[in-house]
Amino acid sequence: MSGGGDNVNAVFYADAYYPIQAGSIDGTDIVPHDNAVYRAQLCSSAGLYDPFGDPKVTSDSYHTLFVGHLSHDTDEESLRKVMNKYGRIKSLRLVRHIVTGASCGYAFVEYESEREMRRAYMDAHHSLINNSEVIVDYNRQRLMPGWIPRRLGGGLGGRKESGQLRFGGRDRPFRAPLRPIPFDDLKRLGIPPPPQGHYMSRYEIPSPPRRKKHNKREESHSKPPRRSVSPRKRTEKEEEEEFPRKSRRSTDSGGSSSRHHSRHRSEHSSRRR
Template identity: 75%
Template sequence: MSGGGNNNVVNKVFYATSYHPIQAGSIDGTDVAPHDNGVRRALLCYNAGLYDPCGDSKAAGDPYCTLFVGRISHLTTEETLREAMSRYGKVKSLRLVRHIVTGASRGYAFVEYETEKEMRRAYEDAHHSFIDGREIIVDYNRQQLMPGWIPRRLGGGLGGRKESGQLRFGGRDRPFRAPLRPIPHEDLKKLGIQLPPEGRYMSRTQIPSSPRRKGRVSDREEANYMEREEEFEEQRSHSRRERSDHGHRRRSKDREERYKVESRSDREERSRGREGRYGDDKEEVSVSKRSDHEEEERSRKRHKHRRSHHHRRRSSSPDIYSSD
C-alpha cells in the first residue's frame, strides 16, 4: 500500500466515473467493505445484476441531452420548472417524478434539451440555483450513462442527507475527498473499484465534465473546424474576385486590341454610314412635315367651300318670318 496523506491533497476532491456501492458509501472512495444495510442491499443488486438501467420505460429521450434536477420543492409544478430550465436552452421534454399512488412530487425531475450544448450549459450554470425558494442540484443522467449504476431505492444513488445516515459519495454534490490515509490498491482492484486519481485531484470550485457521445468532436475541435472553414471560404471568395477582375481586364484588353487592328478606312466607312443614316432621318422628317402641311391646306379649303355653299342656300330660300 502506498501513502496518500500529505498537505497537497487537503481540500482536494475527485468524482466517480463508474458506480460501485461500496465505494459510494465511502467518504474518500477507499472503503473495501460495506458499512450500512443500504450498501449491502445495493451490493447484492450490483453483483446479481438485478437492476437494468434501460428497463425503465419512462426513461425516454436522448440521455446525452437529459439533465437530472434534484431537491425540487414539492410545490413546484411542471410549468414552473420548465420556465426556470428554459433559461439555459430549449426544453424538448420534462418529466417531474411523482408518487405512483398519491401523485405528489418526489422532488426530482429529468429535463431533456434539444442539443447537448444546451444541456451542458444548464449543467454548468443551473447547479445550486433557486426555484420556488429551494436550492436545486443538477447532474447528468447517471441512470443511463454511468456504468454499474444502482438507484437510491435499492440502497445506491448519490448524495443524501446526514439525517438519513446513508450518505453516498462520488457525485457532484458530495464528491470523494482526496484520501489522507494509505490507499489499498490491491483490495480495490480485486473488488473492481475505481482507484483514486493520485496527483490529479480537483478543487471544489472546478466543474466535473459530463460524459460525451462517442465519436463526437470536442468544443475546441469544433471551434477550430469552424475557423478553418471561415478561412477557406475567405480564400474562395478572394479567388472568385480575382477571376472576375482578371476576366474584366482581359475583355478590356481585347477591345483595345480590336480597336487598334481596325484600319482607318474601316473607321471612316463606319463614320460615313452613321452620317448617311442621320441624313436619311432628316429627309424623312422633312417629307413628313411637308405632308402634314399639304393635308392642313386641303382641310382648310374644304371648310371654306362648305361655308360659301351654305351661304348661297340661305340667300335663295324665302324668309318665313317676313310680313306680307
Template identity: 75%
Template structure:
C-alpha cells in the same frame, strides 16, 4: 497516492460502485450500512438494468437530472418563471410517486448537447420555488455500474440518516488520508479511486461526452458548412489554375 498537494482537492467517480460510493474517500472495502450492502448485492448479481426502465426516454447526452425540487413545483409553474434552466428544452419529465405527489426530482431533455451543458453549468444551486436545486447529468444511463437510491445506491443521502453517498458533483470524494489498499480493492472487485484525477473544489466536473462517431446535430451541420465552404474554395482555386494552364 500523490503528495500533500492533493489534500485540499477532490476527485470524482467515472464508474459507480456501491461500496466505494459509501466511502468519504473511496477506499472502503466493506459495506458500512445495510443500504450499501443491498446495493452491492444488486450490483454483484446483476439485478438492476439501468436501461430497462420504460419511463426512461430521450437522448441521455442531452438530458440533465434536476434534484431537490420543491414538492409544490409543477411543470406548469416551472415553465412560467425565468430560471437558469433556460427555455430551450423539448421534454420535461416530473417524477411522481404512486400517491400522485412529486418525488422532488425531474429530468429535462434539450435540443442539443450544447444546451444541456449550458444548463448543467448555469442552473446548479439556482433557486426555484424557494428551493435550491442541484443539476447533474443522467447518471442512470451514462455512469457504468449505476445503482439507484431506492436500491441502496445513488449519490444522495442526508447527514442525519448517516447514509451518505460520495463521488458525485454535489459530494465528491475527498483525498484519501491513509494509504489506499489497492490489493484489497482489486481482490474484491472494487475500482480504486481515480488516482491522478484530482480537481479543485472550484472546478466544474464535465459530464460524459458522446463518442466522436456520433456528433451533435448542431455541431454536425456546422462541420458540414465548414467542409462545403472549404470544398468550394478548393474547386475555385482548381478552376483558376486550369484556366491559367490553358493560357
C-alpha cells in the same frame, strides 16, 4: 499504501458506480458500512437492475439533466419556466409518487441539443427554485456504468439527515484520502483506487460524458487491408495449347479473307466481259 492529499480541497469523481466505494467519503472502503450499501452491492453483483428497462425513459440521455432537491410545491409549469432560460426544452418529467401523485422532489429535463444541456448543467446547479436550492447533474442512469438507483441502496449525494450519504458525484465528490490506501483490497474488489497526483480542486466543475463521434477515417483504418489478387502464372502446357489455338484462328481468318478476295476478282472479271 500511502495516503492522499495534503490539500483539503483536493477531490475526485467517480466515472463508474461501485456501491461500496460510493458509501465511502474518500473512496477507499472495502466493506459495506450499512445495510443499504450491502443491498446495492447484492443488486450489482447479481445484475438485478437494468438501467434500460424503464419504459418511462424515452429521452436522449446526452441531452437530459437530473434536477434534485426540488420543493414539493414545484410543479411542471414552474420548473419549465426556470429551466427554459438555459435552452429549448424538448421534454420534462417531474417524478411523482405512484399512489398519492405528490412530487418526489426530482425531475428529468431533456433539451433539444447537447449544447443547451451543458449550459444548464454549468449554470443551473445550486440555483433557487421556489426558495429551494437545487442540484443539477447529468442523467447517470444510462450514462454511468454500474449505476444503482437510490431505491435499491445506491444513488449519489443525499442529505445528512437521511444517514445514507453517497459520494463520488457532483454534489459530494470523494475527498483525497488521508489514510493509507488499501490497493490490494481495492484491486481484489475491482474498485479503482484514488487517482494519486491527479486530484481536482473542489471548485472545478467535472464535465459530463460526451457522445462518442464515429470517425470514418478511423473506421477505414481499423478495417483489415484488402488483399490484392495477383494473376496466376500460366504453365508451359497452357501456353502451348493457347498458341496453336491462336495460329489456327489466324489461319482460318486468313483463308476466309483470301477466298473472299478471289471471289470478288472473279465477279469483277465477269462483269468486264
